[in-house]
Amino acid sequence: MRVIPRRRKDRRGSQDAAPSAPATTWPASATAAGPSAGAEPSSPSKPSKPSKPSKGSGRAGGGGPAKGVKSAGSPEPSSAAAGGATGTLELEPGTVTGPVTGPVTGTESGPEAARRARSAERRRTAAELKRSRAARRRGTARRDRAAREHRSSMLAMIIMLGLLIATVVVSGGLFAASMRTRPVTLAAPLHIYPVTQTAPGQCPAGTQGISGQTSGGPACYQLSQGIAIRKVADLRVQRARDRNAYDVAITLRSNDRQAFAALTRATLNRDLAFVVRNQLVTVPRVDTPILDGKVMITGPSSRAEAGRLVRSLRGG
Incomplete structure (x- = not known):
């Protein structure tokens, strides 16, 4: 099998006289290693006849063979080299070809x-x-x-x-x-005397008593031996139980409670005279013995009157 270039009619005779380059052959099937199984081998194609030289061309300058003449350097491919491939591969002049190398790769299946x-x-x-x-x-x-x-x-x-x-x-x-x-320190000692007798009018001179003012006029209170208190634990005004009057609360200290308890026992249902600076402040009646030292003087009808009584007992 030969591969020859195509003839062009417009070439000049000098060019026709130039020798042609050896053509590269390529098997018709790149992967075929021989004839397919079961297929009849095809006979190699007959070589093409050389073209007749155009008139007046002849040899030009003693060059190579003219068109249509087999080149001496172009070996004729054998059927074994072609690997049993059939047909011819015709290339354009000036085309450079080469073998395909490397494995053919593809993408994974879907x-x-x-x-x-x-x-x-x-x-x-x-x-x-x-x-x-x-x-x-x-x-x-x-x-x-x-x-x-x-x-x-x-x-x-x-x-x-x-x-x-x-x-x-x-x-x-x-x-x-x-x-x-x-303790509340009193401005003047508070003297508490039991009252033995009450007579109307002023007390005569030399009488062991003290004059005071009552609702019926002046009166003389004859007194017996009593006690003197200089400090108390508490002395204040408080609301009475009936809410219509006020009381004066006196809380004695522990060292005066026993003497006052003995005094109230001796004067039960009698009067006690509270005297400050030889002035009679009040004369309450003892209703019950007072053993805990908490004295309650009742009688003031208003807070102002109770306040004046507290100030008098303080010695103010």
Whole structure:
């Protein structure tokens, strides 16, 4: 089998006389290693006849063979070299060809690629879900820790506030109790005498008694041996039980309570004269023995009158 270039009619005789380059042969089937099984081998094609030289061309300058003449350097391909391939491959002049090297590669099949893509997507989804769950757990743990710290701080604050209130209450109660129990020093000693007899008019000179004013006029109160009080635990005005009058409350100290209790026992249903600076302040009647040192003088009809009685008993 030969491969010859095509003849062009417009070539000049000098060019026709030039020798042609050896043509490159190529098997008709690049992958065929021999004749196909069961197919009859085709006979090689007959060589083409050389073209007749055009008139007046002849040899030009003693060049190579003219068109249509087989080149000496072009070997004739054998059927064994062609590998049993049939047909001819005709190339354009000036075309450079070469063998095809390297394996032919292609893409994976559709189902396998889709399966791998789905598997990768599931793995990505699982990883993102795991990360999101871990982030939620961390956030929940932080919120729980912050809530516990907040509750602890609130509880501590409430406890501190309760302790502060209790301290204030106890301190206030103790202060009030101390104020109530703090001794009141009288400006002048308070003398308390049992009254043995009451006579109208002023007391005569040399009589052991004291003159006072009653609703019926002046009166003379004859007195016996009494006690003197210089300090009391409490002396104040308070509302009476019937809410229409006021009382004067006197709380004696412990060292005066026993003497006053003995005095009230001896003067039950009799009068006691309270005297300050030789002036009769009040003459109350003893209704019951007073053993705890808490004396209640009743009778003032107004707070102002009760206040004046308290100031007189203080020696003011």
